[in-house]
Every structure is written in structure tokens, then in C-alpha cells.
Amino acid sequence: MSKELEEIYKKVCLLAGEKTSIKADKKKGILTGLKKLEETLKANKKQEEENSKRINEILKVVISLANLKYDKKAKISNKKSHFDALALGINMLGEELEASTISLHEKEVLLKEIHHRVKNNLQVISSLLNLQSEKIKQPDLLETFMESQNRIRAMALVHEKLYQSKNLSQIDFTEYVHSFINQMSSSYSLDPDKIKMHMLADMNPHFFKIDTAIPCSLILNELISNSYKYAFPKNRKGNIYLHFAKEKETKNTAQYILEISDDGVGISPEIDIKNTSSLGLQLVDLLTSQIEGKLELDRKGGTKFTIRFPVEKN
Amino acid sequence: MQKNELRAFTTWLGDNDVCYTVVKQNAVVELPDAIENSDSVAKLSEGKIYPMLVNLKEIKSISKEARDHFSMQNRPPGVSAIGLLIKSPASTLIGNFFLGLNKSIVPVKLFTNEEKAVLWLKQFQKK
């Protein structure tokens, strides 16, 4: 059994509230489960590296298409995966654009649109993948596993809400925030007397398009996980606050505020949030600019992240 | 029934009067393959016009020229309708190209189930 596996095993015993000296048959069950998990994670890591390479390749072709250059083609493997279909689709689209008799201006408009859509989606996927493979190099596999679950669940929740809503292209973010908090507190099964979660969200519905909802949900996930993980070390007690509201609006746009704060130990002064090597805050920065938002950090009395972003009215 | 093994396809005429084309595993379909296919279908049909089932499930890619050839915009169609059998993400995507950007002059429909495809194709059999 590898060192990591041993560590995880101990943690699982702790989580299950058991001494390391549990019954032999139970131990065997846990161990086989963990070995499988370890194998899966190893296989996943290779897959993720491969995936982010593919994404970069496809992105390059998209960028050259957006510059009206048609000679670059994305590689297609024999695996028949979604990446292969994406690569093939981009290639075929490039061929059609090159051959079509539509005006240069029409092409430009069309391509900008494609570029924008594909890039946004791929950026999110690719940041997620980077994040994952980066983390798997670190020894704590169990935590990694739980965290990747959270990231995926945060996105899945957006999709779920989307399908539930009558209007298929928009999601009520107020409702999302509430479901998210429920999910989050149950995934960090912590003592509620130690960390209290407070919602200061407006109860009115606020409908967001998926392009805004996904980045917002991921930002929320990163910042709240950080507060849970780092703000209250050892036996420190405290509070996490989430504030979500519409701040002001003009005829065409509304400005929203998303604020995640805690009264914990604070982020150490050496950490520059605009320039971290850690991926969580990088992702927050990237996603904030994706929604054309502004990110602020207030370090007084703990940690307070404020994101202000515009949403176009329809 | 006689099966023809082409470079990228297998073709034959079924007892049910439906013409079949199956794309070979990981085939990269180019213009010569497309021409080879329509020639083979013409020979099988012996002057008659049949509906055709094309199984795209195993395809890897298809060039612009081959797509244009299959859209039959500038030639007599040779078939009365096309049912496309899809499964992988790539085959689905190619199927959609034939419904949109590379629209064929005969009716085209996508299927994941072969029986349903044949049922649909039968209405295009010339009596």
C-alpha cells in the first residue's frame, strides 16, 4: 500500500469515527475500495493531462479561424471521444467558412461569435482540468477527490436548476445560491457550532444566463471552500457570510454584487491574489474577468471577497 | 446478396429493396471514396432508384469535397432518400452537417436505431 493510501485509510477511519484497529473484514473492504480509488485517480490524471493538451490544440485552431486563417486543422484521434468530435466540428466549420460565398463582414461576425462561445467554454473546462492535475501531484488524494467532486457538483447544480426552470436558457441565481449552500454545508460535514454560515441573499428571483451562472457558481465554490478550509484552523470558531444582491440598474444592464467573507485568520499578507501560484484564486480571477466583473479583497478582520459584475437585461 | 468491399465502405442491396452503405472502422472519407461509393451504388441499383441507409457509426472524418459529393447538389441523386445511422459524437456531428451546411437534395434523417431507419426509408421506395 502506498503512503498516500495509508494516509487516506487513516482519515477514513477517523471520519467513520473508528479506531485504526477495526475488524479485519471491514478493513479489507475499505482497503479494496481505496485501492480502486487510487487506481482511478492515477488513470484520471493521465486522461486530464491529455485532455488539456487537446483543448489547447483546439483552441489554437479556433483562434486562427477567428483571424480568418483556415489552414490550421485540429488533430483527430481514433478514440471517437467528445474531443475528437469537437476537433472535427471545428475543422468542418473552418472548411465551410473558407468555401462559403458570404461576405467578409458576415464571416467576421460569425467567427467572433464562435470564438467567444468556444473559448469561454473551453477556458472553464481547461482551468478545471489544470487545477485537477496540479492537485493530484500533492499527496492528499482524499481531499483532492472531495474537492473535484465539489467543483463538478457546483456545475451540475447549475444544469439541474436550468432543466428545472421553465425558461430553459436562464436560471434563478437566488434559488441556486440557496441550494448551493445546502450542498456545501453537507459536503464539509463540520460542527455547526464551530463554523456558522450566514446568508444575506436577496430572496427575490434573479435570472442569469448560463454564461454568467456557471462562472458565478464556480467563484462561489472556490471562495466558500477556502473559507471552510483555511479561515478557522484548529479550534477557532467563526462565521462565513454570503451576500448576493442587485446593487443598481440602468435601462439595459443591472449590476450585481457577490460577496463572500469570513471572520477567520485572514489570508497571509504574502499572498497576492492577482498573482498566486495556487489555482483556486487564479480561477476566481479568471472567471471574474470572464463575466466582466471587478474583484476586490478586504483583509480587515478576516477575509472579504467582493465581486461586482454587470448583467445585461433582456 | 453480393457485398462490395470499397476502401472506406461496404455496400450492398438488401432483400428489402433498401441500399446499404456501412462506413468502415475509423475511415477517413475523401472525395475518391465518395465517388467510389456512388459508382458502387449506381451499379447495385441497375437503373432503379432505392432509398439508402448509411451507417456512419465508425467514421473518423470526412472531407469537404466528399461532403459536397454526398449532398448531390450538382448531380442526379441516384437514391430517393437517406437514413443516417449515428452513434459516436463525431458521427452525430457529421449527420448534423448533412442536415444543415451540406444539405442533400433528397430527404435525410438521423437515426440511432436501424429498424426505425429502415421503416422510415421504405416510404421512399418507388413502386
Ligand SMILES: Nc1ncnc2c1ncn2[C@@H]1O[C@H](COP(=O)(O)OP(=O)(O)OP(=O)(O)O)[C@@H](O)[C@H]1O
Ligand atoms: N478565507 C481564507 N482564510 C485564510 N486563508 C485563505 C483563505 N482563502 C485562501 N487562503 C489562503 O490562500 C491560499 C491560496 O488559496 P487558493 O484557493 O488559491 O489555493 P488552495 O485553496 O490552496 O488550492 P486550490 O483552491 O487550488 O485547491 C490558500 O492556500 C490559503 O493559505
Ligand SMILES: [Mg+2]
Ligand atoms: Mg482554494
